[in-house]
Amino acid sequence: MKKIISLLLVAGIAFVSGCGKSDSSNSGSTTPDGGKKITVALMPKSKGNAYFISCKKGADKAAKELGVDLVFDGPTDPDPAKQNEIVENWITLGVDAIAVACENREGISTALRKAKAKGIKVITYDADALPDAREFFVNQATPEGIGFTLMDEAARLCGNEGEFAIITASLTAGNMIEWQKHIEARRADKYPNMKMIALRPCDDLKDKAQSETTALLSANANLKCIMAICSPGVPGAAEAVKQAGKTGKVKVLGLGLPNENRRYVHDGVTDSVILWNTEDLGYLAVFAADSLAKGTLKTGDKTIKVGSMGEYQIEGDSILLGKPFIFNKANIDQFDF
Amino acid sequence: MKRHFRELSVAAALLVVLLGLAIVAPAFFQPQPLLSLLTREAPTLVVACGMALVIISRQIDISVGSQFAVCSVCGGLLAAKGWPLPLVFLSSVLFGAIMGAVNGWLVAGLRLPSIVVTLATMVTWREALRWQRQGEFVNLPDGLQWVGLSQIAGQWTLILAALALLVLLALATKHLSAGRFVYAVGTDAEAARLAGIRPQLTIFFVFVFMGALVGLAAMMNVVQSPQVDPKSGSGLELKVIAAAVVGGVAVSGGRGKLWGVFVGLLLLACISPALTHLHIEAYWEKAIQGAIILLAVVADGLRTRKQRN
Amino acid sequence: MNTDKHGFKAILLRHETILLFVVLLEWLYFNSVGPRFGSVDNTFDIMRHSVEIGLLALVMTPIILTGGIDLSVGSLLGLCAILFGKFWRDAGMSIPLAAACTIGIGALAGGLNATLITWLRLPPLIVTLGTFSLFRGLAEAITRGADTFTNFPASFLFLGQERWLGIPAQAPIFILVAIGIWLLVHRTTFGRSFRAIGFAPEGTRYAGISVERRLAMAYVLAGIIAAVAAIIYTSRLGQAKADAGMGYELFAITAVVLGGTSIFGGVGTVHGTLLGVAAIAVLNNGLVHARQPREVAGMLTGLLLILALTSSIISKMLASLNARRQTSVTKPIIT
Numbered sequence: 001m002k003k004i005i006s007l008l009l010v011a012g013i014a015f016v017s018g019c020g021k022s023d024s025s026n027s028g029s030t031t032p033d034g035g036k037k038i039t040v041a042l043m044p045k046s047k048g049n050a051y052f053i054s055c056k057k058g059a060d061k062a063a064k065e066l067g068v069d070l071v072f073d074g075p076t077d078p079d080p081a082k083q084n085e086i087v088e089n090w091i092t093l094g095v096d097a098i099a100v101a102c103e104n105r106e107g108i109s110t111a112l113r114k115a116k117a118k119g120i121k122v123i124t125y126d127a128d129a130l131p132d133a134r135e136f137f138v139n140q141a142t143p144e145g146i147g148f149t150l151m152d153e154a155a156r157l158c159g160n161e162g163e164f165a166i167i168t169a170s171l172t173a174g175n176m177i178e179w180q181k182h183i184e185a186r187r188a189d190k191y192p193n194m195k196m197i198a199l200r201p202c203d204d205l206k207d208k209a210q211s212e213t214t215a216l217l218s219a220n221a222n223l224k225c226i227m228a229i230c231s232p233g234v235p236g237a238a239e240a241v242k243q244a245g246k247t248g249k250v251k252v253l254g255l256g257l258p259n260e261n262r263r264y265v266h267d268g269v270t271d272s273v274i275l276w277n278t279e280d281l282g283y284l285a286v287f288a289a290d291s292l293a294k295g296t297l298k299t300g301d302k303t304i305k306v307g308s309m310g311e312y313q314i315e316g317d318s319i320l321l322g323k324p325f326i327f328n329k330a331n332i333d334q335f336d337f
Numbered sequence: 338m339k340r341h342f343r344e345l346s347v348a349a350a351l352l353v354v355l356l357g358l359a360i361v362a363p364a365f366f367q368p369q370p371l372l373s374l375l376t377r378e379a380p381t382l383v384v385a386c387g388m389a390l391v392i393i394s395r396q397i398d399i400s401v402g403s404q405f406a407v408c409s410v411c412g413g414l415l416a417a418k419g420w421p422l423p424l425v426f427l428s429s430v431l432f433g434a435i436m437g438a439v440n441g442w443l444v445a446g447l448r449l450p451s452i453v454v455t456l457a458t459m460v461t462w463r464e465a466l467r468w469q470r471q472g473e474f475v476n477l478p479d480g481l482q483w484v485g486l487s488q489i490a491g492q493w494t495l496i497l498a499a500l501a502l503l504v505l506l507a508l509a510t511k512h513l514s515a516g517r518f519v520y521a522v523g524t525d526a527e528a529a530r531l532a533g534i535r536p537q538l539t540i541f542f543v544f545v546f547m548g549a550l551v552g553l554a555a556m557m558n559v560v561q562s563p564q565v566d567p568k569s570g571s572g573l574e575l576k577v578i579a580a581a582v583v584g585g586v587a588v589s590g591g592r593g594k595l596w597g598v599f600v601g602l603l604l605l606a607c608i609s610p611a612l613t614h615l616h617i618e619a620y621w622e623k624a625i626q627g628a629i630i631l632l633a634v635v636a637d638g639l640r641t642r643k644q645r646n
Numbered sequence: 647m648n649t650d651k652h653g654f655k656a657i658l659l660r661h662e663t664i665l666l667f668v669v670l671l672e673w674l675y676f677n678s679v680g681p682r683f684g685s686v687d688n689t690f691d692i693m694r695h696s697v698e699i700g701l702l703a704l705v706m707t708p709i710i711l712t713g714g715i716d717l718s719v720g721s722l723l724g725l726c727a728i729l730f731g732k733f734w735r736d737a738g739m740s741i742p743l744a745a746a747c748t749i750g751i752g753a754l755a756g757g758l759n760a761t762l763i764t765w766l767r768l769p770p771l772i773v774t775l776g777t778f779s780l781f782r783g784l785a786e787a788i789t790r791g792a793d794t795f796t797n798f799p800a801s802f803l804f805l806g807q808e809r810w811l812g813i814p815a816q817a818p819i820f821i822l823v824a825i826g827i828w829l830l831v832h833r834t835t836f837g838r839s840f841r842a843i844g845f846a847p848e849g850t851r852y853a854g855i856s857v858e859r860r861l862a863m864a865y866v867l868a869g870i871i872a873a874v875a876a877i878i879y880t881s882r883l884g885q886a887k888a889d890a891g892m893g894y895e896l897f898a899i900t901a902v903v904l905g906g907t908s909i910f911g912g913v914g915t916v917h918g919t920l921l922g923v924a925a926i927a928v929l930n931n932g933l934v935h936a937r938q939p940r941e942v943a944g945m946l947t948g949l950l951l952i953l954a955l956t957s958s959i960i961s962k963m964l965a966s967l968n969a970r971r972q973t974s975v976t977k978p979i980i981t
Contacts, residue, residue: 461944461945620791623786
């Protein structure tokens with residue numbers, strides 16, 4: 001009897017200390033070596049997303065160069081409350097700076113304001129929060145810039161007229177709703193002969209994007225262009241167009257990573273993939289957070305000197321990474337991420 | 338007729354949907370898109386068959402989506418390493434069977450409730466995969482798509498393979514003693530034991546079989562495109578459970594027919610493309626799907642209620 | 647004396663005791679790893695973050711006791727959250743009135759589940775699988791996915807974000823609900839009938855208990871509490887959107903089952919559920935302090951679930967073995 005109880009206890013301890021062992025190697029880096037080490041916490045919109053892994057590569061590089069202790073974590077499921085919880089955990093953990101790619105503008109701002117009030121430096125990257133909840137926004141492209149570029153590119157591919165459809169991740173994804181608004185604004189303003197006929201969610205899954213596109217293609221004989229605004233959507237839509245034998249007849253474009261789309265771009269199925277340099281984005285986010293925590297970057301500064309990458313412009317409270325980049329057949333092989 | 342009431346009523350619902358589409362949106366019936374639609378559902382059918390057996394044996398497996406993702410990525414990585422295709426298929430099936438065996442051992446060996454066990458393994462496999470792969474796509478070598486056949490031939494191969502499996506399993510559950518065991522265990526495990534069947538062993542093998550089918554289905558999905566999405570299969574469990582239940586498999590075990598599952602799956606698979614063809618906005622899709630699941634079971638409930646009174 | 651000792655052992659071997667040890671071990675371990683883990687602030691954070699899922703787990707307990715399940719609570723939370731926003735912003739209701747209406751909607755939605763489950767005697771798993779999709783779909787359809795409700799008055803945000811008498815403002819609601827449900831399940835004939843239904847629904851019916859009415863009550867209660875959770879959630883985040891509460895049903899079920907309630911019904915306690923919620927909440931929070939990625943939290947939750955179940959099965963086997971040994975010499979033990 002007693003044996004069993006003690007066995008259970010031992011098993012429990014072994015279990016807990018087992019998970020302890022794995023992290024001691026990680027947290028070993030927190031010990032300050034001499035001077036005060038700055039801890040920067042970087043949050044992606046979600047874990048397990050190739051886009052943010054690419055950002056993390058750049059972030060790791062910056063952390064290494066600056067001697068910053070980098071914490072990278074975020075929610076694994078599409079629950080908007082999880083980002084808030086992690087930020088609040090970081091506040092108690094006592095990090096020096098937080099950089100967040102926001103899933104829900106208003107929701108996350110609640111937690112970020114709290115962090116600011118506790119003296120933690122807050123910046124956002126990739127997707128902004130409300131302006132009063134953070135000091136700077138590392139702006140890889142404004143929603144306006146993304147929306148306009150997508151619409152311009154679609155119009156160019158279609159010859160300024162015809163029907164197009166949008167594949168999105170989910171109907172509730174904040175930044176995609178924002179982009180759609182700007183796509184629509186640009187369309188109404190400059191391309192009145194283009195017509196948006198459908199919006200379909202693909203749950204951020206390549207397979208579902210493929211099924212949705214197949215249905216769209218057969219339901220709309222006049223469809224000229226598919227615009228996928230989430231990264232798994234682009235290869236999914238391209239595969240559907242290819243299987244339908246409509247390569248070239250129906251254009252595919254979207255926001256995505258070069259590596260996931262290389263094959264389709266070479267085959268001529270996907271015409272353009274739009275993105276920015278994600279590694280630089282991660283690098284810049286960590287660099288800016290570190291500078292802010294050290295006090296070398298202040299509100300009102302007009303430029304920021306970034307170690308190996310030169311100088312970046314600051315417009316108001318936006319640190320500008322540069323314009324979105326269009327990958328196509330000609331240049332896609334120069335990029336590997 | 339009475340014995341097949343449930344299955345026939347689902348088939349009738351499917352016919353109504355198809356007839357409606359034929360009148361309002363005949364474009365739905367173009368051969369190529371329809372073939373693509375069916376090919377997309379072929380792996381789902383394979384998983385749904387396994388799920389039907391699991392539910393018939395009065396268990397449930399909600400970890401199939403995670404198993405599917407793990408098998409897809411493992412199979413994809415092996416293929417990318419240059420392993421020959423048959424070997425890749427075999428190892429994917431093996432991976433699936435191993436994961437199924439873990440479920441089976443916990444459920445049948447330790448007598449833990451299957452819904453909890455598979456809830457735990459669902460989370461564990463999914464997060465472990467995310468941890469290891471961080472969501473990176475696996476790019477497959479050329480020539481793997483459609484198992485090296487032309488697209489049309491590949492699509493027909495996958496559809497026919499899934500259908501052949503369905504027919505074989507339907508026959509096996511009816512005529513093979515192993516198939517009858519599953520029903521017997523699901524109806525009354527104690528009675529089955531007294532009749533000389535080993536219920537726990539049967540349940541163990543049902544889970545192993547489920548896993549193997551998931552491994553097969555994962556590869557049937559992998560060969561449909563040149564890349565593997567590590568998130569593929571998420572939400573699969575809900576889809577196949579809904580298909581099985583709409584198709585007349587009773588969650589209380591022991592009752593259900595595989596062809597009913599087939600019809601149920603077709604009905605559910607039709608909804609989303611049908612809405613696209615009817616130009617109904619995507620905002621309503623989830624609500625309509627829920628309403629259809631409810632309607633299917635409510636119809637059945639009303640009928641049994643009448644019989645009761 | 648012998649029986650005394652046996653009683654002590656029986657308590658030690660109880661599932662809740664084992665779980666309490668697990669929570670304590672978690673606490674001690676994370677406290678040794680994260681210097682700020684044990685701080686008052688962090689303790690309150692853990693409480694604030696687990697109130698919504700805790701509430702859902704609390705009302706899930708009676709449902710699972712009856713052998714049922716409710717997969718729709720997370721979706722219902724989402725639907726209630728946006729309806730609350732709609733009542734307040736678009737219908738111009740005051741916050742208390744909007745809250746009351748939202749709770750009414752929650753009761754109605756729970757009533758829909760209850761009707762289908764009791765009147766048509768459909769399996770709860772299937773009914774709530776359908777409403778899981780239906781409620782989320784309605785939330786998306788009403789807001790077209792995009793409409794976000796925000797800019798709530800500070801007096802309302804107080805509920806989810808500030809402290810009241812030194813504790814998080816939402817904690818009293820949680821504690822009240824917890825006490826209420828504990829009394830309902832453990833101290834009333836209602837609660838006893840839940841367990842009876844879980845053991846043998848037909849037998850309970852023959853015993854003269856209105857099974858339908860009791861079942862209906864459990865599901866309606868779940869709807870009401872899901873609405874309350876929605877209001878707290880909205881207040882904590884300062885926003886309501888159609889994606890609120892996605893996947894919460896699984897967290898709630900995990901907590902209940904981890905707390906020792908049998909998924910087949912008939913066995914389980916409310917305090918077990920509370921410990922289950924605590925075990926998961928402490929793990930999730932502590933791993934941030936141990937600087938482990940989020941995926942590890944998911945994996946460990948899965949493992950913890952299996953370990954907890956296995957250990958309780960083992961202890962049950964031991965208990966029955968013990969009982970058998972005792973019965974051979976003394977009188978049978980009635981538990």
